[in-house]
Amino acid sequence: MVYSMKWQKKYKGLQRRKAISGYLFIMPFIIGFLTFMVKPFFQSLYMSFCKVEISSGGFHMLFDGLTNYIRAFTIDTEYNRLLTEDIGKMTYTALAIMVFSFFVAMILNQKFKGRAFVRAIFFLPVILSSGVILGIEYDNSLLASVQDAIQGSMGNSSITSIIQKILTTSGMASGALKKVFEIVDGVYDVAIASGIQIIIFLSGLQTISKNMYEAAEIEGCTGWESLWKITFPMISPLFLVNWVYTIVDFCMRSDNQVMEKISNTMIVDLNYGFASAMAWVYFGIVIAIIGISSLIISKGVYYYE
Protein backbone atom coordinates (compact mmCIF):
# COMPACT_ATOMS: atom_id res chain seq x y z
CA MET A 1 0.00 0.00 0.00
CA VAL A 2 2.73 2.36 1.04
CA TYR A 3 4.71 1.33 -1.96
CA SER A 4 1.89 2.02 -4.40
CA MET A 5 1.32 5.44 -2.81
CA LYS A 6 4.96 6.21 -3.30
CA TRP A 7 4.77 5.00 -6.84
CA GLN A 8 1.80 7.20 -7.59
CA LYS A 9 3.54 10.17 -6.06
CA LYS A 10 6.68 9.63 -8.04
CA TYR A 11 5.00 8.87 -11.33
CA LYS A 12 1.98 11.05 -11.95
CA GLY A 13 0.67 13.10 -14.82
CA LEU A 14 3.16 13.35 -17.63
CA GLN A 15 5.70 11.25 -15.76
CA ARG A 16 3.23 8.43 -15.47
CA ARG A 17 2.27 8.65 -19.12
CA LYS A 18 5.93 8.54 -20.05
CA ALA A 19 6.54 5.55 -17.82
CA ILE A 20 3.70 3.73 -19.53
CA SER A 21 4.97 4.55 -23.00
CA GLY A 22 8.45 3.49 -21.88
CA TYR A 23 7.04 0.11 -20.99
CA LEU A 24 5.24 -0.05 -24.31
CA PHE A 25 8.54 0.60 -26.09
CA ILE A 26 10.40 -2.18 -24.32
CA MET A 27 7.41 -4.55 -24.48
CA PRO A 28 8.88 -6.69 -27.31
CA PHE A 29 11.93 -7.33 -25.21
CA ILE A 30 9.93 -8.23 -22.11
CA ILE A 31 7.73 -10.65 -24.02
CA GLY A 32 10.68 -12.21 -25.83
CA PHE A 33 12.67 -12.43 -22.63
CA LEU A 34 9.90 -14.15 -20.72
CA THR A 35 8.97 -16.64 -23.42
CA PHE A 36 12.25 -17.42 -25.11
CA MET A 37 14.74 -16.84 -22.33
CA VAL A 38 13.32 -17.26 -18.84
CA LYS A 39 11.34 -20.39 -19.52
CA PRO A 40 14.08 -22.25 -21.44
CA PHE A 41 16.60 -20.97 -18.92
CA PHE A 42 14.94 -22.58 -15.93
CA GLN A 43 13.78 -25.55 -17.93
CA SER A 44 17.29 -26.37 -19.04
CA LEU A 45 18.50 -25.87 -15.47
CA TYR A 46 15.87 -28.33 -14.31
CA MET A 47 16.62 -30.61 -17.22
CA SER A 48 20.23 -30.87 -16.14
CA PHE A 49 19.03 -32.64 -12.99
CA CYS A 50 16.76 -34.94 -14.97
CA LYS A 51 16.69 -37.90 -17.25
CA VAL A 52 14.84 -36.74 -20.34
CA GLU A 53 12.86 -39.34 -22.21
CA ILE A 54 11.53 -38.59 -25.64
CA SER A 55 8.52 -40.34 -27.07
CA SER A 56 6.32 -39.59 -30.04
CA GLY A 57 3.76 -37.73 -27.93
CA GLY A 58 6.11 -35.43 -26.10
CA PHE A 59 8.93 -35.52 -23.63
CA HIS A 60 9.08 -36.49 -20.00
CA MET A 61 11.55 -35.41 -17.42
CA LEU A 62 12.30 -37.74 -14.55
CA PHE A 63 14.15 -36.18 -11.64
CA ASP A 64 17.48 -37.85 -11.36
CA GLY A 65 19.49 -35.82 -8.88
CA LEU A 66 23.08 -34.98 -9.65
CA THR A 67 23.61 -37.98 -11.95
CA ASN A 68 24.30 -35.88 -15.02
CA TYR A 69 26.83 -33.70 -13.23
CA ILE A 70 28.57 -36.71 -11.71
CA ARG A 71 28.68 -38.29 -15.14
CA ALA A 72 30.18 -35.13 -16.67
CA PHE A 73 32.99 -34.91 -14.15
CA THR A 74 33.81 -38.51 -13.32
CA ILE A 75 32.52 -40.87 -16.01
CA ASP A 76 32.85 -38.93 -19.24
CA THR A 77 36.34 -39.27 -20.61
CA GLU A 78 36.61 -36.03 -22.56
CA TYR A 79 34.72 -33.38 -20.66
CA ASN A 80 37.23 -32.51 -17.93
CA ARG A 81 40.08 -32.27 -20.38
CA LEU A 82 38.13 -30.18 -22.88
CA LEU A 83 36.88 -27.87 -20.15
CA THR A 84 40.29 -27.12 -18.66
CA GLU A 85 41.88 -26.77 -22.08
CA ASP A 86 39.17 -24.41 -23.21
CA ILE A 87 39.24 -22.22 -20.13
CA GLY A 88 43.02 -22.00 -20.25
CA LYS A 89 42.99 -21.14 -23.91
CA MET A 90 40.28 -18.57 -23.30
CA THR A 91 42.30 -16.79 -20.63
CA TYR A 92 45.48 -16.34 -22.58
CA THR A 93 43.83 -15.66 -25.93
CA ALA A 94 41.65 -13.01 -24.33
CA LEU A 95 44.73 -11.36 -22.84
CA ALA A 96 46.51 -11.49 -26.18
CA ILE A 97 43.48 -10.05 -27.96
CA MET A 98 43.32 -7.16 -25.50
CA VAL A 99 46.99 -6.28 -25.96
CA PHE A 100 46.87 -6.69 -29.73
CA SER A 101 43.71 -4.69 -30.27
CA PHE A 102 44.90 -1.87 -28.03
CA PHE A 103 48.19 -1.72 -29.87
CA VAL A 104 46.52 -1.71 -33.30
CA ALA A 105 43.99 0.89 -32.22
CA MET A 106 46.85 3.13 -31.07
CA ILE A 107 48.52 2.85 -34.46
CA LEU A 108 45.32 3.29 -36.45
CA ASN A 109 44.49 6.41 -34.49
CA GLN A 110 47.57 8.17 -35.86
CA LYS A 111 47.49 10.07 -39.12
CA PHE A 112 49.32 8.56 -42.07
CA LYS A 113 48.81 7.99 -45.77
CA GLY A 114 46.45 5.17 -46.65
CA ARG A 115 44.93 5.01 -43.21
CA ALA A 116 41.42 4.35 -44.52
CA PHE A 117 42.71 1.42 -46.52
CA VAL A 118 44.56 -0.12 -43.58
CA ARG A 119 41.53 0.35 -41.36
CA ALA A 120 39.36 -1.41 -43.91
CA ILE A 121 41.69 -4.40 -43.84
CA PHE A 122 41.83 -4.58 -40.07
CA PHE A 123 38.06 -4.65 -39.77
CA LEU A 124 37.73 -7.34 -42.40
CA PRO A 125 37.93 -10.06 -39.71
CA VAL A 126 34.52 -8.90 -38.49
CA ILE A 127 33.26 -10.72 -41.56
CA LEU A 128 35.90 -13.40 -41.86
CA SER A 129 35.80 -14.63 -38.31
CA SER A 130 32.07 -15.05 -38.00
CA GLY A 131 30.03 -18.19 -37.73
CA VAL A 132 30.78 -21.29 -39.76
CA ILE A 133 33.63 -19.73 -41.73
CA LEU A 134 35.83 -19.73 -38.66
CA GLY A 135 35.24 -23.43 -38.08
CA ILE A 136 36.23 -24.21 -41.64
CA GLU A 137 39.29 -22.01 -41.42
CA TYR A 138 40.32 -24.06 -38.44
CA ASP A 139 40.08 -27.33 -40.34
CA ASN A 140 42.19 -26.07 -43.16
CA SER A 141 45.20 -28.04 -42.08
CA LEU A 142 46.33 -29.11 -45.53
CA LEU A 143 48.10 -25.85 -46.25
CA ALA A 144 49.88 -25.97 -42.94
CA SER A 145 51.09 -29.51 -43.54
CA VAL A 146 52.22 -28.68 -47.07
CA GLN A 147 54.11 -25.68 -45.76
CA ASP A 148 55.71 -27.80 -43.08
CA ALA A 149 56.82 -30.30 -45.68
CA ILE A 150 58.36 -27.58 -47.82
CA GLN A 151 60.12 -25.98 -44.90
CA GLY A 152 61.34 -29.32 -43.67
CA SER A 153 62.82 -30.16 -47.06
CA MET A 154 64.62 -26.85 -47.21
CA GLY A 155 66.08 -27.24 -43.76
CA ASN A 156 64.67 -23.93 -42.57
CA SER A 157 62.38 -23.32 -39.69
CA SER A 158 60.39 -20.31 -38.59
CA ILE A 159 61.95 -17.46 -36.67
CA THR A 160 59.94 -18.19 -33.58
CA SER A 161 61.10 -21.78 -33.41
CA ILE A 162 64.73 -20.74 -33.75
CA ILE A 163 64.40 -18.18 -30.98
CA GLN A 164 62.57 -20.73 -28.92
CA LYS A 165 65.37 -23.22 -29.43
CA ILE A 166 67.98 -20.68 -28.39
CA LEU A 167 66.05 -19.73 -25.30
CA THR A 168 65.36 -23.32 -24.33
CA THR A 169 68.98 -24.35 -24.60
CA SER A 170 70.03 -21.36 -22.54
CA GLY A 171 67.53 -22.45 -19.91
CA MET A 172 65.32 -19.39 -20.05
CA ALA A 173 62.16 -20.89 -21.51
CA SER A 174 59.81 -21.26 -18.60
CA GLY A 175 56.16 -22.24 -18.85
CA ALA A 176 54.98 -18.67 -19.25
CA LEU A 177 57.42 -18.06 -22.07
CA LYS A 178 56.15 -21.13 -23.89
CA LYS A 179 52.66 -19.66 -23.77
CA VAL A 180 54.03 -16.47 -25.29
CA PHE A 181 55.46 -18.47 -28.17
CA GLU A 182 52.17 -20.26 -28.59
CA ILE A 183 50.43 -16.89 -28.90
CA VAL A 184 53.00 -15.59 -31.36
CA ASP A 185 52.54 -18.67 -33.49
CA GLY A 186 48.79 -18.23 -33.36
CA VAL A 187 48.85 -14.51 -34.08
CA TYR A 188 46.50 -15.02 -36.98
CA ASP A 189 43.80 -16.33 -34.64
CA VAL A 190 44.32 -13.32 -32.40
CA ALA A 191 44.23 -10.84 -35.27
CA ILE A 192 41.11 -12.34 -36.70
CA ALA A 193 39.27 -12.33 -33.37
CA SER A 194 39.92 -8.71 -32.51
CA GLY A 195 37.97 -6.74 -35.13
CA ILE A 196 35.25 -5.41 -32.86
CA GLN A 197 37.66 -4.79 -30.00
CA ILE A 198 39.80 -2.56 -32.22
CA ILE A 199 36.71 -0.56 -33.18
CA ILE A 200 35.74 -0.11 -29.54
CA PHE A 201 39.24 1.00 -28.50
CA LEU A 202 39.44 3.32 -31.49
CA SER A 203 36.14 4.94 -30.57
CA GLY A 204 37.55 5.56 -27.10
CA LEU A 205 40.82 6.99 -28.37
CA GLN A 206 38.99 9.41 -30.62
CA THR A 207 37.08 10.92 -27.72
CA ILE A 208 40.24 11.95 -25.83
CA SER A 209 40.80 15.62 -26.52
CA LYS A 210 44.10 16.70 -28.06
CA ASN A 211 44.47 19.52 -25.53
CA MET A 212 45.40 17.06 -22.82
CA TYR A 213 48.35 15.71 -24.76
CA GLU A 214 49.46 19.20 -25.70
CA ALA A 215 49.32 20.39 -22.12
CA ALA A 216 51.24 17.34 -20.99
CA GLU A 217 53.90 17.89 -23.65
CA ILE A 218 54.40 21.48 -22.62
CA GLU A 219 54.80 20.37 -19.03
CA GLY A 220 57.61 18.11 -20.25
CA CYS A 221 55.80 14.82 -20.43
CA THR A 222 57.29 12.26 -22.83
CA GLY A 223 55.11 10.19 -25.13
CA TRP A 224 55.64 7.13 -22.99
CA GLU A 225 54.52 8.94 -19.87
CA SER A 226 51.45 10.41 -21.48
CA LEU A 227 50.47 6.92 -22.66
CA TRP A 228 50.37 5.75 -19.05
CA LYS A 229 49.02 8.93 -17.46
CA ILE A 230 46.50 10.03 -20.08
CA THR A 231 45.61 7.34 -22.57
CA PHE A 232 45.25 4.44 -20.17
CA PRO A 233 43.03 6.13 -17.59
CA MET A 234 40.88 7.74 -20.27
CA ILE A 235 40.03 4.52 -22.04
CA SER A 236 40.08 2.25 -19.01
CA PRO A 237 36.27 1.79 -19.07
CA LEU A 238 36.67 0.28 -22.51
CA PHE A 239 39.07 -2.34 -21.18
CA LEU A 240 36.18 -3.65 -19.13
CA VAL A 241 33.80 -3.63 -22.12
CA ASN A 242 36.33 -5.35 -24.34
CA TRP A 243 37.27 -7.93 -21.76
CA VAL A 244 33.67 -9.00 -21.26
CA TYR A 245 33.00 -8.93 -24.99
CA THR A 246 36.08 -11.04 -25.75
CA ILE A 247 35.18 -13.72 -23.25
CA VAL A 248 31.55 -13.87 -24.34
CA ASP A 249 32.61 -13.98 -27.96
CA PHE A 250 35.01 -16.82 -27.25
CA CYS A 251 32.24 -18.88 -25.66
CA MET A 252 30.01 -18.51 -28.68
CA ARG A 253 32.59 -19.28 -31.32
CA SER A 254 31.72 -22.21 -33.51
CA ASP A 255 35.11 -23.89 -33.09
CA ASN A 256 34.74 -24.03 -29.35
CA GLN A 257 35.33 -27.66 -28.39
CA VAL A 258 33.11 -27.77 -25.32
CA MET A 259 30.19 -26.30 -27.23
CA GLU A 260 30.77 -28.75 -30.04
CA LYS A 261 30.61 -31.64 -27.62
CA ILE A 262 27.44 -30.27 -26.05
CA SER A 263 25.61 -29.85 -29.33
CA ASN A 264 26.75 -33.27 -30.49
CA THR A 265 25.43 -34.86 -27.31
CA MET A 266 22.16 -33.09 -27.87
CA ILE A 267 21.55 -33.49 -31.59
CA VAL A 268 23.24 -36.83 -32.29
CA ASP A 269 22.81 -38.73 -29.01
CA LEU A 270 19.56 -36.95 -28.04
CA ASN A 271 20.77 -36.91 -24.45
CA TYR A 272 19.24 -33.59 -23.44
CA GLY A 273 19.79 -33.92 -19.70
CA PHE A 274 23.51 -34.59 -19.97
CA ALA A 275 23.95 -31.83 -22.56
CA SER A 276 22.24 -29.28 -20.31
CA ALA A 277 24.36 -30.31 -17.34
CA MET A 278 27.57 -29.81 -19.32
CA ALA A 279 26.32 -26.50 -20.67
CA TRP A 280 25.46 -25.29 -17.19
CA VAL A 281 28.82 -26.19 -15.74
CA TYR A 282 30.52 -24.31 -18.56
CA PHE A 283 28.21 -21.34 -18.22
CA GLY A 284 28.73 -21.22 -14.46
CA ILE A 285 32.50 -21.17 -14.82
CA VAL A 286 32.39 -18.48 -17.51
CA ILE A 287 30.07 -16.28 -15.48
CA ALA A 288 32.35 -16.67 -12.47
CA ILE A 289 35.37 -15.66 -14.55
CA ILE A 290 33.56 -12.65 -16.01
CA GLY A 291 32.28 -11.58 -12.61
CA ILE A 292 35.58 -11.87 -10.76
CA SER A 293 37.71 -10.34 -13.50
CA SER A 294 35.35 -7.43 -14.06
CA LEU A 295 35.34 -6.75 -10.33
CA ILE A 296 39.13 -6.60 -10.41
CA ILE A 297 39.24 -4.49 -13.56
CA SER A 298 36.49 -2.11 -12.43
CA LYS A 299 38.63 -1.18 -9.40
CA GLY A 300 41.20 0.26 -11.76
CA VAL A 301 38.70 1.95 -14.04
CA TYR A 302 38.68 5.71 -14.03
CA TYR A 303 35.59 7.62 -15.11
CA TYR A 304 36.26 11.06 -16.54
CA GLU A 305 33.65 13.77 -15.80
Next chain:
Amino acid sequence: MNKEAMQKKYMSYWQRNKKTQGYLLKKDIKNFSYRIIRFFLLFGMCFLILQPIFNKITISFMAEEDLYNAMVISVPEHFTTSNYMLAAKFMNYFKTLCNTFFVSFTIAILQIVVCTVVGYGFARFEFPFKRFWFACVMLVIVIPPQTISSSLHLHFRYFDMFGIMKLITGHTINLRGSALPYYMMSAGCMGLKNGLYIYMIRQFFRNIPKEMEEAAYVDGCSTLKTFIRIMLPDAKPILTSCFLFAFVWQWTDGFYSKMFLGNIKLLSIQLPQIGEQLNKYLTHTLNQATGASVGYTQCVISTGTLMVILPLLILYLFAQKGFVESLSSTGIKM
Protein backbone atom coordinates in the same frame (compact mmCIF):
# COMPACT_ATOMS: atom_id res chain seq x y z
CA MET B 1 64.65 25.87 -57.83
CA ASN B 2 68.24 26.52 -58.82
CA LYS B 3 71.31 25.02 -57.26
CA GLU B 4 72.17 27.96 -55.10
CA ALA B 5 68.81 28.11 -53.49
CA MET B 6 68.97 24.36 -52.88
CA GLN B 7 72.32 24.73 -51.23
CA LYS B 8 71.03 27.61 -49.18
CA LYS B 9 68.18 25.49 -47.91
CA TYR B 10 70.52 22.58 -47.27
CA MET B 11 72.90 24.78 -45.40
CA SER B 12 70.21 26.36 -43.43
CA TYR B 13 68.98 22.98 -42.25
CA TRP B 14 72.39 22.19 -40.78
CA GLN B 15 72.62 25.65 -39.35
CA ARG B 16 69.24 25.25 -37.80
CA ASN B 17 70.35 21.92 -36.49
CA LYS B 18 73.43 23.46 -35.01
CA LYS B 19 71.36 26.12 -33.35
CA THR B 20 69.24 23.50 -31.60
CA GLN B 21 72.38 21.61 -30.59
CA GLY B 22 71.53 18.58 -32.71
CA TYR B 23 67.96 18.30 -31.47
CA LEU B 24 66.38 18.88 -34.89
CA LEU B 25 68.36 16.12 -36.59
CA LYS B 26 67.71 13.72 -33.76
CA LYS B 27 64.01 14.40 -33.91
CA ASP B 28 63.85 14.01 -37.67
CA ILE B 29 65.73 10.72 -37.59
CA LYS B 30 63.47 9.50 -34.81
CA ASN B 31 60.33 10.42 -36.72
CA PHE B 32 61.58 8.90 -39.92
CA SER B 33 62.62 5.60 -38.38
CA TYR B 34 59.35 5.45 -36.46
CA ARG B 35 57.45 5.86 -39.70
CA ILE B 36 59.42 3.10 -41.37
CA ILE B 37 58.90 0.71 -38.48
CA ARG B 38 55.20 1.52 -38.47
CA PHE B 39 54.98 0.87 -42.18
CA PHE B 40 56.56 -2.56 -41.85
CA LEU B 41 54.38 -3.46 -38.89
CA LEU B 42 51.20 -2.45 -40.66
CA PHE B 43 52.26 -4.10 -43.86
CA GLY B 44 53.02 -7.31 -42.05
CA MET B 45 49.75 -7.36 -40.17
CA CYS B 46 47.69 -6.53 -43.25
CA PHE B 47 49.46 -9.33 -45.06
CA LEU B 48 48.71 -11.64 -42.17
CA ILE B 49 45.00 -10.94 -42.45
CA LEU B 50 44.79 -10.97 -46.24
CA GLN B 51 47.09 -13.91 -46.92
CA PRO B 52 44.56 -16.69 -46.24
CA ILE B 53 42.16 -15.06 -48.69
CA PHE B 54 44.81 -14.79 -51.40
CA ASN B 55 45.79 -18.34 -50.68
CA LYS B 56 42.21 -19.50 -51.11
CA ILE B 57 41.86 -17.60 -54.35
CA THR B 58 44.93 -19.15 -55.95
CA ILE B 59 44.10 -22.63 -54.70
CA SER B 60 40.56 -22.38 -56.02
CA PHE B 61 41.93 -22.17 -59.57
CA MET B 62 44.25 -25.15 -59.24
CA ALA B 63 43.66 -28.58 -60.68
CA GLU B 64 44.15 -31.58 -58.41
CA GLU B 65 47.67 -32.41 -59.55
CA ASP B 66 48.84 -28.87 -58.79
CA LEU B 67 48.01 -29.33 -55.12
CA TYR B 68 50.58 -32.08 -54.72
CA ASN B 69 53.22 -30.44 -56.88
CA ALA B 70 55.79 -28.88 -54.58
CA MET B 71 56.85 -26.50 -57.34
CA VAL B 72 53.42 -24.88 -57.52
CA ILE B 73 52.85 -22.48 -54.69
CA SER B 74 50.92 -19.44 -55.73
CA VAL B 75 50.44 -19.54 -59.51
CA PRO B 76 48.46 -22.56 -60.73
CA GLU B 77 50.04 -24.55 -63.53
CA HIS B 78 46.81 -26.10 -64.79
CA PHE B 79 44.33 -23.25 -64.64
CA THR B 80 40.81 -24.52 -64.08
CA THR B 81 37.41 -23.30 -62.95
CA SER B 82 36.06 -26.78 -62.29
CA ASN B 83 36.37 -26.27 -58.53
CA TYR B 84 33.85 -23.47 -58.75
CA MET B 85 31.53 -25.63 -60.82
CA LEU B 86 31.72 -28.44 -58.30
CA ALA B 87 31.25 -26.22 -55.26
CA ALA B 88 28.32 -24.46 -56.92
CA LYS B 89 26.78 -27.80 -57.76
CA PHE B 90 27.15 -29.22 -54.27
CA MET B 91 25.77 -26.15 -52.58
CA ASN B 92 23.07 -25.64 -55.20
CA TYR B 93 24.59 -22.20 -55.20
CA PHE B 94 22.15 -19.83 -56.86
CA LYS B 95 19.06 -21.12 -55.14
CA THR B 96 20.85 -21.26 -51.79
CA LEU B 97 22.23 -17.78 -52.32
CA CYS B 98 18.74 -16.40 -52.91
CA ASN B 99 17.44 -18.22 -49.83
CA THR B 100 20.27 -16.97 -47.68
CA PHE B 101 19.86 -13.43 -48.92
CA PHE B 102 16.14 -13.49 -48.27
CA VAL B 103 16.44 -14.98 -44.76
CA SER B 104 19.35 -12.77 -43.68
CA PHE B 105 17.73 -9.64 -45.04
CA THR B 106 14.31 -10.17 -43.50
CA ILE B 107 15.72 -11.29 -40.17
CA ALA B 108 18.19 -8.42 -39.99
CA ILE B 109 15.42 -5.90 -40.74
CA LEU B 110 13.12 -7.44 -38.16
CA GLN B 111 15.82 -7.57 -35.50
CA ILE B 112 16.95 -4.01 -36.04
CA VAL B 113 13.41 -2.61 -36.03
CA VAL B 114 12.60 -4.31 -32.75
CA CYS B 115 15.97 -3.52 -31.18
CA THR B 116 15.65 0.15 -32.16
CA VAL B 117 12.27 0.42 -30.47
CA VAL B 118 13.54 -1.29 -27.34
CA GLY B 119 16.81 0.62 -27.28
CA TYR B 120 14.92 3.90 -27.59
CA GLY B 121 12.65 2.87 -24.74
CA PHE B 122 15.65 2.20 -22.53
CA ALA B 123 17.42 5.40 -23.50
CA ARG B 124 14.71 8.05 -23.25
CA PHE B 125 12.12 7.00 -20.71
CA GLU B 126 12.06 6.72 -16.95
CA PHE B 127 9.96 3.88 -15.63
CA PRO B 128 9.97 1.63 -12.57
CA PHE B 129 12.29 -1.41 -12.70
CA LYS B 130 14.25 0.09 -15.58
CA ARG B 131 17.55 -1.04 -14.09
CA PHE B 132 16.22 -4.53 -13.60
CA TRP B 133 15.14 -4.86 -17.22
CA PHE B 134 18.40 -3.46 -18.43
CA ALA B 135 20.24 -6.01 -16.31
CA CYS B 136 18.17 -8.58 -18.19
CA VAL B 137 19.52 -7.19 -21.47
CA MET B 138 23.04 -7.63 -20.13
CA LEU B 139 22.15 -11.17 -19.14
CA VAL B 140 20.98 -11.87 -22.70
CA ILE B 141 24.34 -10.66 -23.99
CA VAL B 142 26.27 -12.85 -21.59
CA ILE B 143 24.32 -16.14 -21.74
CA PRO B 144 25.69 -18.31 -24.53
CA PRO B 145 22.71 -19.50 -26.58
CA GLN B 146 24.05 -23.03 -26.31
CA THR B 147 23.23 -23.10 -22.61
CA ILE B 148 19.53 -22.90 -23.22
CA SER B 149 19.57 -24.55 -26.61
CA SER B 150 18.59 -27.99 -25.34
CA SER B 151 15.46 -26.59 -23.82
CA LEU B 152 14.64 -24.37 -26.81
CA HIS B 153 15.07 -27.39 -29.00
CA LEU B 154 12.33 -29.23 -27.16
CA HIS B 155 10.28 -26.06 -26.76
CA PHE B 156 9.83 -25.77 -30.51
CA ARG B 157 9.77 -29.50 -31.16
CA TYR B 158 6.58 -29.77 -29.10
CA PHE B 159 5.39 -26.22 -29.58
CA ASP B 160 2.23 -25.12 -27.88
CA MET B 161 0.92 -21.61 -27.33
CA PHE B 162 -0.04 -21.71 -23.64
CA GLY B 163 -1.63 -25.13 -24.06
CA ILE B 164 -4.24 -23.93 -26.54
CA MET B 165 -3.19 -26.24 -29.34
CA LYS B 166 -3.45 -29.33 -27.23
CA LEU B 167 -6.99 -28.41 -26.20
CA ILE B 168 -8.19 -28.00 -29.77
CA THR B 169 -6.34 -30.58 -31.83
CA GLY B 170 -5.13 -32.96 -29.16
CA HIS B 171 -1.44 -32.74 -29.95
CA THR B 172 1.33 -30.18 -30.14
CA ILE B 173 2.87 -28.95 -33.36
CA ASN B 174 6.41 -29.54 -34.48
CA LEU B 175 7.91 -26.20 -35.42
CA ARG B 176 11.43 -27.51 -35.86
CA GLY B 177 12.63 -27.13 -39.39
CA SER B 178 10.30 -24.26 -40.16
CA ALA B 179 11.59 -20.73 -40.05
CA LEU B 180 8.76 -19.43 -37.91
CA PRO B 181 10.38 -19.95 -34.48
CA TYR B 182 13.41 -17.95 -35.45
CA TYR B 183 11.29 -15.07 -36.73
CA MET B 184 9.35 -15.20 -33.49
CA MET B 185 12.55 -15.10 -31.48
CA SER B 186 13.85 -12.20 -33.56
CA ALA B 187 10.64 -10.30 -32.93
CA GLY B 188 11.25 -10.83 -29.23
CA CYS B 189 14.86 -9.60 -29.36
CA MET B 190 16.26 -13.05 -28.66
CA GLY B 191 18.04 -13.61 -31.96
CA LEU B 192 21.76 -13.73 -32.61
CA LYS B 193 23.57 -11.03 -30.57
CA ASN B 194 20.42 -8.93 -30.24
CA GLY B 195 21.36 -7.82 -26.74
CA LEU B 196 24.43 -6.19 -28.23
CA TYR B 197 22.36 -4.26 -30.78
CA ILE B 198 20.01 -3.01 -28.06
CA TYR B 199 23.01 -1.91 -26.05
CA MET B 200 24.63 -0.02 -28.93
CA ILE B 201 21.41 1.65 -30.04
CA ARG B 202 20.57 2.71 -26.50
CA GLN B 203 24.05 4.16 -26.19
CA PHE B 204 23.44 6.24 -29.28
CA PHE B 205 20.03 7.58 -28.26
CA ARG B 206 21.31 8.53 -24.82
CA ASN B 207 23.69 11.04 -26.36
CA ILE B 208 20.97 13.03 -28.14
CA PRO B 209 20.21 16.21 -26.15
CA LYS B 210 16.95 16.23 -24.22
CA GLU B 211 15.96 19.63 -25.66
CA MET B 212 15.18 18.09 -29.05
CA GLU B 213 12.60 15.83 -27.55
CA GLU B 214 11.15 18.48 -25.26
CA ALA B 215 10.75 20.93 -28.10
CA ALA B 216 8.85 18.32 -30.03
CA TYR B 217 6.57 17.62 -27.06
CA VAL B 218 5.89 21.31 -26.54
CA ASP B 219 4.89 21.60 -30.18
CA GLY B 220 2.35 18.89 -29.60
CA CYS B 221 4.15 15.90 -31.01
CA SER B 222 3.09 12.55 -29.60
CA THR B 223 5.65 10.11 -28.18
CA LEU B 224 5.51 7.80 -31.15
CA LYS B 225 5.66 10.66 -33.63
CA THR B 226 8.66 12.16 -31.84
CA PHE B 227 10.40 8.83 -32.10
CA ILE B 228 9.70 8.39 -35.80
CA ARG B 229 10.02 11.97 -37.04
CA ILE B 230 12.69 13.45 -34.78
CA MET B 231 14.84 10.67 -33.41
CA LEU B 232 15.01 8.08 -36.20
CA PRO B 233 16.46 10.34 -38.92
CA ASP B 234 19.33 11.19 -36.57
CA ALA B 235 20.04 7.56 -35.84
CA LYS B 236 20.60 6.52 -39.44
CA PRO B 237 24.36 5.81 -39.15
CA ILE B 238 24.14 3.58 -36.09
CA LEU B 239 21.12 1.79 -37.52
CA THR B 240 22.85 1.05 -40.81
CA SER B 241 25.90 -0.28 -39.03
CA CYS B 242 23.78 -2.47 -36.75
CA PHE B 243 21.84 -3.66 -39.77
CA LEU B 244 25.03 -4.56 -41.60
CA PHE B 245 26.33 -6.48 -38.61
CA ALA B 246 23.04 -8.31 -38.22
CA PHE B 247 23.02 -9.15 -41.91
CA VAL B 248 26.59 -10.42 -42.03
CA TRP B 249 26.41 -12.39 -38.80
CA GLN B 250 23.15 -13.97 -39.83
CA TRP B 251 24.65 -14.86 -43.20
CA THR B 252 27.48 -16.84 -41.67
CA ASP B 253 25.72 -18.06 -38.55
CA GLY B 254 25.77 -21.81 -38.13
CA PHE B 255 24.21 -22.26 -34.73
CA TYR B 256 20.74 -20.78 -35.06
CA SER B 257 20.53 -21.82 -38.69
CA LYS B 258 21.24 -25.44 -37.88
CA MET B 259 18.80 -25.42 -35.03
CA PHE B 260 15.83 -23.59 -36.48
CA LEU B 261 16.26 -23.22 -40.21
CA GLY B 262 17.36 -26.74 -41.02
CA ASN B 263 14.87 -27.29 -43.81
CA ILE B 264 15.70 -24.15 -45.72
CA LYS B 265 18.84 -24.54 -47.79
CA LEU B 266 21.23 -21.88 -46.49
CA LEU B 267 24.85 -21.30 -47.39
CA SER B 268 26.01 -21.64 -43.80
CA ILE B 269 24.46 -25.11 -43.55
CA GLN B 270 25.50 -26.29 -47.00
CA LEU B 271 29.09 -25.19 -46.70
CA PRO B 272 30.30 -27.66 -44.07
CA GLN B 273 28.72 -30.52 -46.01
CA ILE B 274 30.72 -29.95 -49.19
CA GLY B 275 33.39 -32.47 -48.24
CA GLU B 276 30.90 -35.27 -47.79
CA GLN B 277 29.12 -34.37 -51.01
CA LEU B 278 32.38 -34.42 -52.93
CA ASN B 279 33.18 -37.88 -51.65
CA LYS B 280 29.74 -39.15 -52.62
CA TYR B 281 29.99 -37.55 -56.02
CA LEU B 282 33.36 -39.10 -56.78
CA THR B 283 32.50 -42.58 -55.60
CA HIS B 284 28.96 -42.82 -56.93
CA THR B 285 28.86 -40.69 -60.02
CA LEU B 286 32.39 -41.00 -61.32
CA ASN B 287 32.87 -44.50 -59.87
CA GLN B 288 36.26 -43.78 -58.40
CA ALA B 289 37.33 -46.37 -55.88
CA THR B 290 39.11 -44.18 -53.36
CA GLY B 291 36.96 -41.07 -53.04
CA ALA B 292 38.37 -37.60 -52.68
CA SER B 293 41.86 -37.04 -51.33
CA VAL B 294 42.36 -34.76 -48.34
CA GLY B 295 43.95 -32.03 -50.39
CA TYR B 296 41.29 -32.02 -53.04
CA THR B 297 38.50 -31.92 -50.44
CA GLN B 298 40.12 -28.95 -48.76
CA CYS B 299 40.56 -27.26 -52.11
CA VAL B 300 36.87 -27.55 -52.99
CA ILE B 301 35.86 -26.50 -49.48
CA SER B 302 37.98 -23.38 -49.62
CA THR B 303 36.48 -22.58 -53.03
CA GLY B 304 33.05 -22.93 -51.43
CA THR B 305 34.09 -20.66 -48.57
CA LEU B 306 35.20 -18.05 -51.07
CA MET B 307 31.85 -18.27 -52.81
CA VAL B 308 30.03 -17.82 -49.49
CA ILE B 309 32.00 -14.76 -48.39
CA LEU B 310 32.20 -13.16 -51.83
CA PRO B 311 28.84 -11.34 -51.56
CA LEU B 312 29.84 -10.16 -48.08
CA LEU B 313 33.18 -8.87 -49.32
CA ILE B 314 31.44 -6.93 -52.07
CA LEU B 315 29.02 -5.51 -49.52
CA TYR B 316 31.94 -4.59 -47.28
CA LEU B 317 33.74 -2.80 -50.11
CA PHE B 318 30.76 -0.54 -50.71
CA ALA B 319 29.55 -0.08 -47.16
CA GLN B 320 32.84 -0.02 -45.31
CA LYS B 321 32.07 3.38 -43.81
CA GLY B 322 28.74 2.12 -42.54
CA PHE B 323 30.43 -0.71 -40.69
CA VAL B 324 33.11 1.24 -38.97
CA GLU B 325 32.81 4.99 -38.82
CA SER B 326 29.37 5.16 -37.27
CA LEU B 327 30.36 2.75 -34.53
CA SER B 328 33.39 4.71 -33.54
CA SER B 329 31.31 7.88 -33.28
CA THR B 330 28.81 6.47 -30.78
CA GLY B 331 31.22 6.36 -27.89
CA ILE B 332 30.53 2.97 -26.32
CA LYS B 333 30.77 3.12 -22.57
CA MET B 334 29.95 0.94 -19.65
